[in-house]
Amino acid sequence: MAKTVDQYFDDLRGTRVWRSIFRSGTGSSTLKRALAIQQNVFLHLFSTKVRRRMLSFSATWYLGTLTLGTFLILVATGIPLMFYYHPSVPQAYADTKDLQFVVSSGMFLRNLHRWSAHAMVFLVFAHMFKVFYRGAYRTPREFNWVIGVILLLMTLLLSYTGYLLPWDQLAYWAITVGSNIASAVPVMGEKIHFLLLGGNAVNANALLRFYVLHCMILPLAALFFVAIHFWRIRKDGGLYAHASEPATVRDNANRSAPAAKETK
Amino acid sequence: MADSKDFIASIDSNAKKSPRRIVFITRRTSVQVKAETEDQLQTFPEVLFRAAVTVMVLAVGLVWIALMFNAPLEGIADPSHTPNPAKAPWYFLGLQEMLHYFPPVVAGVLAPGLVVMALIVIPYFKVNIEADGLFLKSRQKRLRTFYVIASALSLFLLLFKVYAALVPTLIMAGVMLLAAHSSPQSPSAFRRYLAARPLSYWVMTWFLFELVVLTAIGTFFRGPGWSFVWPWQGS
Numbered sequence: 029m030a031k032t033v034d035q036y037f038d039d040l041r042g043t044r045v046w047r048s049i050f051r052s053g054t055g056s057s058t059l060k061r062a063l064a065i066q067q068n069v070f071l072h073l074f075s076t077k078v079r080r081r082m083l084s085f086s087a088t089w090y091l092g093t094l095t096l097g098t099f100l101i102l103v104a105t106g107i108p109l110m111f112y113y114h115p116s117v118p119q120a121y122a123d124t125k126d127l128q129f130v131v132s133s134g135m136f137l138r139n140l141h142r143w144s145a146h147a148m149v150f151l152v153f154a155h156m157f158k159v160f161y162r163g164a165y166r167t168p169r170e171f172n173w174v175i176g177v178i179l180l181l182m183t184l185l186l187s188y189t190g191y192l193l194p195w196d197q198l199a200y201w202a203i204t205v206g207s208n209i210a211s212a213v214p215v216m217g218e219k220i221h222f223l224l225l226g227g228n229a230v231n232a233n234a235l236l237r238f239y240v241l242h243c244m245i246l247p248l249a250a251l252f253f254v255a256i257h258f259w260r261i262r263k264d265g266g267l268y269a270h271a272s273e274p275a276t277v278r279d280n281a282n283r284s285a286p287a288a289k290e291t292k
Numbered sequence: 293m294a295d296s297k298d299f300i301a302s303i304d305s306n307a308k309k310s311p312r313r314i315v316f317i318t319r320r321t322s323v324q325v326k327a328e329t330e331d332q333l334q335t336f337p338e339v340l341f342r343a344a345v346t347v348m349v350l351a352v353g354l355v356w357i358a359l360m361f362n363a364p365l366e367g368i369a370d371p372s373h374t375p376n377p378a379k380a381p382w383y384f385l386g387l388q389e390m391l392h393y394f395p396p397v398v399a400g401v402l403a404p405g406l407v408v409m410a411l412i413v414i415p416y417f418k419v420n421i422e423a424d425g426l427f428l429k430s431r432q433k434r435l436r437t438f439y440v441i442a443s444a445l446s447l448f449l450l451l452f453k454v455y456a457a458l459v460p461t462l463i464m465a466g467v468m469l470l471a472a473h474s475s476p477q478s479p480s481a482f483r484r485y486l487a488a489r490p491l492s493y494w495v496m497t498w499f500l501f502e503l504v505v506l507t508a509i510g511t512f513f514r515g516p517g518w519s520f521v522w523p524w525q526g527s
Contacts, residue, residue, distance in 0.1 A: 064336040071340075077332040078339050090346045097347035101354060121368045128365060139358035147354060149383050160414070160496055163423065170415035177411045184383060191381050200369035201378035205388065212396030229371065 073258040075266050082267040087162075091155035096254070098148035103247065105141040113193070115239035117232040120195040145187050152183045164268035172260040175253055182250045189242035192235060203238075204230050376516045385510025386503055392518050393454045407499075420492040427472040428487065435472055442468070456509050460501040468494055 040046055041054040052063035062076040112131055113123045127134035156176060159165060165173035192203045211221040226233030333339055380388050390399035414420050427434055442465040449458040474483035515521030
């Protein structure tokens, strides 16, 4: 009798090599599935179980997952874009032109990167407002909300630094308009402006700075905070359900403590 | 058993300060734990599968957009030739619109700084944790405060001729007045909804409204010299 696909997978997961890589064993028992999360350095950021009602679309609109998705797409398209790009003047513009007209699928790569970047900014805002309207910033989740605000700022900075890289008129003047705001800071405005651009105006130094920030510093920092953001969801008791506890416990609590309000 | 109950159940009911816990203090040996009975799914594989599907749907959508629409690319950067208007990225156009009305230190530094500060401190203020309708308690006093703040804000925006921000403010004030005159027992579901909205909801919704309106105006309705244009007029 022929083996099913599942059986092939089971065989694969039973091999010595597989077992040497993944710490959790084979099998589909609850324990093994929990171990698959707990024993994995990346997945252990998440809890092993999630309340079913939190997975309904209306609970979160999946905005956090979608934001992570755009981030992954941006990394995946950003790395090949880096292969074709020199952060120098005027080579940067020539490289962008080459991406449009010479590199195979270069246009597609650049399009996908740019639209995903816009989508990420939009989704981060949407995520923030959704979390707010659900009241999911409530204790004990205060600090995860703060990390979320930091991630919002990082997303804006990532998008903003990337905006300069094509070195066309659109990029140049958008960054000029934006960075001039820094000059308005009282007392040290001009110094901040100079530090940001590596000069008194947007020039080759600014391009190099923005490139390093965009491709190295900010993505790593964002990854760092994203890891904390996910980990805190688990540590703070999972995604915020309406009253944070399972329905039965909540009902009992209300019965014995009528003063406590939480049910609507 | 000598007692009808062999444990004392007590509740830390201050849910604002700490997540609610039920503590069983047994008079005998073992601790009784209330098992969670809510339906749960395992992260592996169910939740991860859903996340993967979500990301795939997103990827399909974005790939489609990337195939249909090309990213803009203009001429090479030229410091001696300023385009008119020179616009920041779209998510900063709300700010740029504010720069049109206020000095840079107000619109460019103070306002965004305050917004970020306000966002950060949201969960640390009790007023944002309370979920009671704004006008349900001490209605007259709160209504008076509302009138003072709303008219002061409107007057301020009127003096600086910030009509773009004034109109959303007036609309929000109107909706809040409707909320103040709605009862939680109202036959209309919408009025019941309005009556139950807390202060934090109104502040955030006003902010969201202003953000969307100002960003949209900066993106679509601003032409040469930051003058008002219709989106179809071009630049």
